[in-house]
Amino acid sequence: MVRALINCPKTAKKGEVIEIKTMISHVMETGYRPGADGKVVPRDILRRFTVRYAGEEIFSADLYPATAANPFISFHTVATQSGTFSFTWDGDNGFTQTETVAIIVT
Amino acid sequence: MTVITRRMAIASSLGGLSLLVLRPQAFATPTELAGAIAEFTGGATPQRGRLKLDLPPLVENGNSVSVTLRADSPMAPQDHVRAMAIFTEQNPQPNVATFRFGPRAGRAVVNTRMRLATSQKVIAVAGYSDGSFWSDQVEVIVTLAACVE
Secondary structure, eight states: OOOOEEEEEEEEEOOOOEEEEEOOOOOOBBBBBTTSSBBBOOOBBEEEEEETTTTEEEEEEOOTTTSSSEEEEEEEOOOOOOEEEEEEEEEETTTTEEEEEEEEEO | OOOHHHHHHHHHHOOOOHHTTTTTOOOOOHHHHHHHHHHHTTTOEEEOSSEEEEEOOOOEESEEEEEEEEEOOOOOBBBEEEEEEEESSSSSSSSEEEEEEOOSSSOOOEEEEESSSSEEEEEEEEEEETTTEEEEEEEEEEHHHHHOO
16 A cells, blocks of 8 residues: 545535645656666556546546656536545556545535 | 767667656647547547637746637536646647536636646637637747656
């Protein structure tokens, strides 16, 4: 497990558009860069980021080596119901991590 | 002033040659860029407008450049942005990131951070639910490039 930061409001009014900011600690090694020994360092990136809200997929991103290290992504969604957001990052070398955040919608 | 000997001239020309030979595919070509955009749009040519790509025109550090995509859309079930993507002209790969939304996104705005290998053109394309594609492009100058070599 690596460190992931998620900035999401804990409460929201029904129908309100909320902004969610996410950041995860990851090198995003491009696979184009030589290491200290002169050999190209193998690629190690996060390829996919998926967000589910109460089980339904609301946002996803395909990432490529040109995404900066420690990928930061911010996006919006409409607060429709109380529930949980689940954030999943999938990457090379079998990397997968899921974080959940609860929201109360009034 | 140093006198350039025949030996030095040969050595330097060999050095130049090896530089040319040892850098295969360091940058994406315009055809690769066109191919990546065509793959995203399904062959359609995007029109200019309806999408705003926000990127600083002068980038000091190419390793992490904040980029914002802002599409003009009501995000209603019958009229919303389905996907947005960022492409570069001269990074090793043309693709940077592709974002997919639904009408539940509320606002078609995404902010992320990207790498820039050199001063170049950055292109963003948005695909709408009616099947149309819109794009915006920005020329950026990069002082410190992201390390690819």
